Amino acid sequence: xxxxxQSPTHLIKTRGQQVTLRCSSQSGHNTVSWYQQALGQGPQxxxxxxxxxxxxxxxxxxxxxxxxxxxxxxELNVNALELDDSALYLCASSPTVGANTEAFFGQGTRLxxx
Amino acid sequence: ELKVEQNPLFLSxxxxxxxxxxxxxxTTSDRLYWYRQDPGKSLESLFVLLSNGAVKQEGRLMxxxxxxxxxxxxxxTAAVHDLSATYFCxxxxxNRDDKIIFGKGTRLHILP
Numbered sequence: 001x002x003x004x005x006q007s008p009t010h011l012i013k014t015r016g017q018q019v020t021l022r023c024s025s026q027s028g029h030n031t032v033s034w035y036q037q038a039l040g041q042g043p044q045x046x047x048x049x050x051x052x053x054x055x056x057x058x059x060x061x062x063x064x065x066x067x068x069x070x071x072x073x074x075e076l077n078v079n080a081l082e083l084d085d086s087a088l089y090l091c092a093s094s095p096t097v098g099a100n101t102e103a104f105f106g107q108g109t110r111l112x113x114x
Numbered sequence: 115e116l117k118v119e120q121n122p123l124f125l126s127x128x129x130x131x132x133x134x135x136x137x138x139x140x141t142t143s144d145r146l147y148w149y150r151q152d153p154g155k156s157l158e159s160l161f162v163l164l165s166n167g168a169v170k171q172e173g174r175l176m177x178x179x180x181x182x183x184x185x186x187x188x189x190x191t192a193a194v195h196d197l198s199a200t201y202f203c204x205x206x207x208x209n210r211d212d213k214i215i216f217g218k219g220t221r222l223h224i225l226p
Contacts, residue, residue, distance in 0.1 A: 033212070042118075042202055042216030043157070056212025090156060092214075103214060105157040 003027060004093050004106035012112045013081050021076040021109045023091030031055070031094040032074040033103060034066060038087045049074055050097045078111075086113045116141045116207040120217035128225050130192050135220045137186040137203030146186045147204040147214065148177050157202065161188075190222075198224045 003026035013019050025032050031050045035043035045058035049068035063079040072093075078085055088110050092103035117140040127133055139146070145164050149157040161170045163179035163186060170177050174197065176189045186203060204216040 033214075035214075040218075042204070042218050043214075045213035045215070048212040056210065058213060097212065102159065102162060104159070107156045110154075 004091060004104050006089075006091050006106040006109050008109060009107065010110045010112075012114060015081055015083060015113055017081050018077065018079045019081060019111060021078075021089050021091075021111070023074045023076070023093070023106060025072045025074065025091075025093030026104055029093040029095050029104075030072050031097050031101070032068055032072065033092045033094070034074070034076045035090040035092065036060075036085075036087045037090060037108075038084075043090055046076065048097075055097055081113045083113050086111060116143060116205060116215045118203055118205055118215050118217040120201075120203050120220050122220060123218060124221045124223075126223045126225065127190075127193055129194055132192065133190050135188040135190075135201055135203075135222075137188070137217055139184050139186075139203075139205045139215075141184075142181075142208045143184075143205035144208055145206050146179050147202075148186070148188055149202040149204060149216075151200045151202060151219070153200075160201075193224045195224050195226050198222055 005024045007022045033048040034046040037043040047057040048055045052068045065077045067075045088108045090108045091106045094101045119138045148160040161177040166181040168179045174191045179186045200219045200221045202219045204214045
């Protein structure tokens with residue numbers, strides 16, 4: 001167990017709806033990253049938050065947004081859901097930013113859009 | 115832009131055999147990771163390789179890194195059924211500290 005917890009574990013939404021996924025980072029970690037993993041693919045970087053500010057973003061449209069709270073937990077919000085948003089969403093926490101730190105992944109949220 | 119390619123993408127092998135998974139990356143990277151993922155589960159960190167010539171071993175798995183060739187390998191010795199999983203190679207782009215770039219994964223199926 002990594003100490004990174006995500007909720008909910010499974011979710012079914014209808015196309016066009018909005019969804020919020022949550023992540024509690026490991027104790028002492030101030031950096032949270034979000035990844036999308038489609039079936040049969042490797043995870044794709046969505047964005048990273050460091051001390052409540054966005055620190056970097058991947059190639060995802062603006063309807064993917066995030067937030068980090070003072071306790072360093074984080075939310076991923078997706079608006080106007082599309083069928084292709086169906087995936088496993090992984091949260092990873094790190095002690096800080098920088099290439100020399102290791103990321104620890106949560107168990108993921110399986111989102112199905114119908 | 116950094117790209118990570120693994121091969122093979124699918125591997126079925128008998129218990130007791132040896133095999134190697136290859137990971138090529140397209141541009142210089144600060145570090146190379148290997149992860150394991152069981153079906154429906156999250157990613158488990160196996161190895162972090164930082165420098166040219168780095169070799170790490172854990173049980174029947176051994177990972178190595180050749181930064182000049184931009185190649186990492188994950189070698190499986192005397193495979194056992196419990197090693198059946200998907201293995202991902204991943205790297206961090208130079209001058210970026212935010213994202214990890216993953217390969218597509220190698221789905222390993224070990225037959226008893």
